[in-house]
Amino acid sequence: MIYLDNSATTKVFPEALESFTAVATNYFGNPSSLHELGMQAERLLIQAREQIARLLHVKATEIIFTSGGTESNNMAIKGIAWQHRHRGRHIITTSIEHPSVAEACKQLEQLGFEVTYLPVDERGIVSVEDVEKAIREDTILVSIMHVNNEIGSIQPIEQIGATLKKYPKIFFHVDHVQGVTKVPLDFKKANIDLCTMSAHKFHGLKGAGILYVREGVKLSPLLAGGAQEMQLRSGTENVAGIVAMAKALRLAFEKYEKARQELNEMKRLLIAELSKIEGIQVNTPVDHSAPHIVNFSINGLKSEVFVHELEKQQIYVSTTSACSSRKKAPSKTLLAMGADQKRAESSIRISLSYENHRGQLSLIIEAIKHALKKLQEVAREM
Ligand SMILES: Cc1ncc(COP(=O)(O)O)c(C=O)c1O
Structure with missing residues (x-):
């Protein structure tokens, strides 16, 4: 075979699966519970967040755990749109985004937002000049994928980020689901505000994902509830899936580098x-x-x-x-x-x-x- x-998805690393089983079996407490079982789960969550932050060269407080790429993309786009709707209602993206970006934008259009879908060239690459030309007074967000999931073209994220530096009020979201561990990306250098990743694309388990939210970036949460994940993503955390994701991310960085x-x-x-x-x-x-x-x-x-x-x-x-x-x-x-x-x-x-x-x-x-x-x-x- x-x-x-x-x-589409990757085979889970045996080591990540072992972590999942060990955590799900031995540390099944709710990380929000006050007793020792809860504290143990919370410590694992903190460790996983720190490990992931180190691997991505960002701060632990900038890592939000989600259920995967679709949720992270929706959270970034709708969360920014809703939080900053009084300042502007224009979003720039490309015509080759994953449906979790494209359809989220379409839903926002129905709510009165305007979206510019930039074209790509014959190689499937968006032009940095086109991004800048599309910027308007009321633009609040630019959302562009790193690696296209269908043909693999790499978008000029660093150059777009450098251009957006001139427009500090515009947020920059990058769908890094296909790129992470395969194509290096320096979040800081690329001036990225929000970045999406999904565990099952790098040999973790389905049902766990990451949204990097740069310190100081404000967005509305999509889910109302118990205010977990820095008040941004309510719902009891998938501790076992998250610990397995941290393990998978480390191994994937090593293996894909080689x-x-x-x-x-x-x-x-x-x-x-x-x-x-x-x-x-x-x-x-x-x-x-x-x-x-x-x-x-x-x-x-x-x-x-x-x-x-x-x-x-x-x-x-x-x-x-x-x-x-x-x-x-x-x-x-x-x-x-x-x-x-x-x-x-x-x-x-x-x-x-x-x-x-x-x-x-x-x-x-x-x-x-x-x-x-x-x-x-x-x-x-x-
Ligand atoms: C570029 C891209 N973004 C987002 C997603 C959605 O990720 P998930 O399957 O974790 O929801 C995918 C999955 O195919 C993808 O390829």
Whole structure:
């Protein structure tokens, strides 16, 4: 079996799972409880927050635990919008964001906010100049993803952050779900105010996430309740999932640091080999893209059928992104890059983990050629 759908989710590190089980079994208290069991859970929570803060080079008080990327994105965008609505109602984002950003913006539009969706170039990259040109007197938030989840393009976050320094009243949110541990990002240097991460994308468990909120940034909480997480995210904390996430983040930083060169090399070779196959168009740019994502289109053929053909050979990939892959809609990212409908409807995403290596390359390419041949035969018969 070769699992190549790591942007959808990753296999949990055994060490993270061990931490989860140990905490869930032995330290099951509610961290808000006054007794010793509660205190033990609270100490674990404090430790996890400190560990994560150290790994991200930020302060522990700037780390808010959430249930994952979707919640962190909603919290950042709606939280800033609601808190600062009297100052302005304009938000800038891109046309290639994950639905948890795009749909949150759409909901805000229904409440009277205005959203500018910036275009991207043919590589799937937004221009820093366009960001600056879109800024208005009433702009309160710029929300731009670091690594695109469909094609892997890397956005110029540091340059955008440098530009936004001139506009201190505008908050800068970055969806770092696909980037964290894979593509380095210095939150301080990039002038980031809010940053989203999700445990299950870096070999932690589903149900835990992070929102970095820079000290001094004020946002309205989405959930009303017991005022946990610096009054920003009510609800009893998922202590076991959070401790496992801290462990996973440390291990993922180590493993991806070591694997980065190999993955980059593998990505380049995959792109080179795929480009040689008739009927395939590669969508991921070789440069300015993350080491772990390669997207290509099988022009005119059905991508869902292709996924199942590859599955028969025990190779697991995605059509566009996992959350939209059941909807059979054309890829929004590819359309924004200027691809035609056919190309946008037939995209396949390979996403690697630190466990993949060049030794698997010929097997993957042969399997792709085989699946493509089968689909082409079926298409000819129809
Ligand atoms: C770029 C990006 N943002 C946000 C999310 C949502 O994260 P979660 O699955 O933790 O809600 C994903 C998940 O696919 C993603 O790829």
